[in-house]
Amino acid sequence: xxxxxxxxxYTVRVAEPNxxxxxxxxxxxxxxxxELAAAMRYFTQGLGELDPGRKDLLLDIATEELxxxxxxxxxxxxxxxxxxxxxxxxxxxxxxxxxxxxxGGNSHTQSLLYGGGPALTNSSGVPWTAAYVDTKGDPTCDLxxxxxxxxxxxxxxxxxxxxxxxPGIKEALGFLMTREIxxxxxxxxxxxxxxxxxxxxxxxxxxxFANVYVNSSQxxxxxxxxxxxxxxWDRIDDLDKAAAMDGGDGTAAVKLDKATKxxxxxxATRTASDTGADPQTxxxxxxxxxxxxxxxxxxxxAKDIKDAAKMADAM
Ligand code: MN
Ligand code: MN
Numbered sequence: 001x002x003x004x005x006x007x008x009x010y011t012v013r014v015a016e017p018n019x020x021x022x023x024x025x026x027x028x029x030x031x032x033x034x035e036l037a038a039a040m041r042y043f044t045q046g047l048g049e050l051d052p053g054r055k056d057l058l059l060d061i062a063t064e065e066l067x068x069x070x071x072x073x074x075x076x077x078x079x080x081x082x083x084x085x086x087x088x089x090x091x092x093x094x095x096x097x098x099x100x101x102x103x104g105g106n107s108h109t110q111s112l113l114y115g116g117g118p119a120l121t122n123s124s125g126v127p128w129t130a131a132y133v134d135t136k137g138d139p140t141c142d143l144x145x146x147x148x149x150x151x152x153x154x155x156x157x158x159x160x161x162x163x164x165x166x167p168g169i170k171e172a173l174g175f176l177m178t179r180e181i182x183x184x185x186x187x188x189x190x191x192x193x194x195x196x197x198x199x200x201x202x203x204x205x206x207x208x209f210a211n212v213y214v215n216s217s218q219x220x221x222x223x224x225x226x227x228x229x230x231x232x233w234d235r236i237d238d239l240d241k242a243a244a245m246d247g248g249d250g251t252a253a254v255k256l257d258k259a260t261k262x263x264x265x266x267x268a269t270r271t272a273s274d275t276g277a278d279p280q281t282x283x284x285x286x287x288x289x290x291x292x293x294x295x296x297x298x299x300x301x302a303k304d305i306k307d308a309a310k311m312a313d314a315m
Contacts, residue, residue, distance in 0.1 A: 009067040010175045012074045013168030017082030020104030028072050031122035033152040037132040039065035044135045073118035084116025141200040143191040150184035
């Protein structure tokens with residue numbers, strides 16, 4: 001069960017209203033790396049977890065993330081409090097009110113649609129979605145994803161800290177940022193407390209493909225490092241050898257029953273290209289200057305984009 005404590009996890013002291021900053025902070029309220037996404041990610045993982053230690057960890061952190069949601073939502077509410085009151089009471093002249101709610105970012109949407117309360121959107125007004133939660137139900141997979149999620153949340157907090165000079169907000173955001181560092185450490189420990197945590201899942205990889213590095217992008221800029229060279233790797237630089245890596249001919253085939261095969265052949269015949277044809281098309285008939293070569297005629301072209309603009313002006 002959940003219980004609610006009326007005290008926040010960190011004291012919120014906001015110096016003055018600032019709807020534009022409020023709209024940026026919504027990134028950590030209803031954005032992909034925000035607190036609701038974090039809480040839902042760990043909550044869903046915790047409910048499905050069989051291991052008692054990880055279940056406990058996930059539900060502890062899920063619950064703490066809800067407390068963070070409360071802190072960031074409270075900051076947003078404080079930052080919007082002035083404009084919320086002005087808008088609700090229509091206490092300002094229309095023009096002044098118009099200026100106040102259009103102070104930047106997504107602040108007009110927050111004011112008009114959500115009345116200045118914290119909205120479950122990101123900083124651009126995109127509604128929160130469960131698609132932000134990428135739980136797979138495999139502990140090593142999910143823990144790796146959680147580690148990445150915590151590091152993303154840390155970086156977003158860091159950027160938000162860098163754009164505000166309100167000392168109370170800086171302090172609260174510094175707390176939230178630091179808690180994500182602590183969570184990342186717990187998730188790393190939990191991952192490495194699983195023996196054989198790599199690869200994820202149960203099926204082992206196929207040995208002859210597991211150590212192969214395919215140098216698929218070649219040319220100037222090819223760099224060698226421990227990720228693609230050395231004892232651990234069988235490098236393929238000759239890309240002919242990469243197709244097909246199973247040693248087969250690299251074609252795709254499917255077995256069809258006789259009737260289906262006939263229909264598929266009919267479709268291929270009906271839509272076949274005639275490589276010997278040179279049909280006259282609408283492009284040929286309507287060709288004007290700049291069309292280049294069309295059937296039987298060269299309509300020329302511009303030397304460059306400036307020349308093209310000149311040609312267009314002359315038409
Ligand atoms: Mn958090
Ligand atoms: Mn966290």
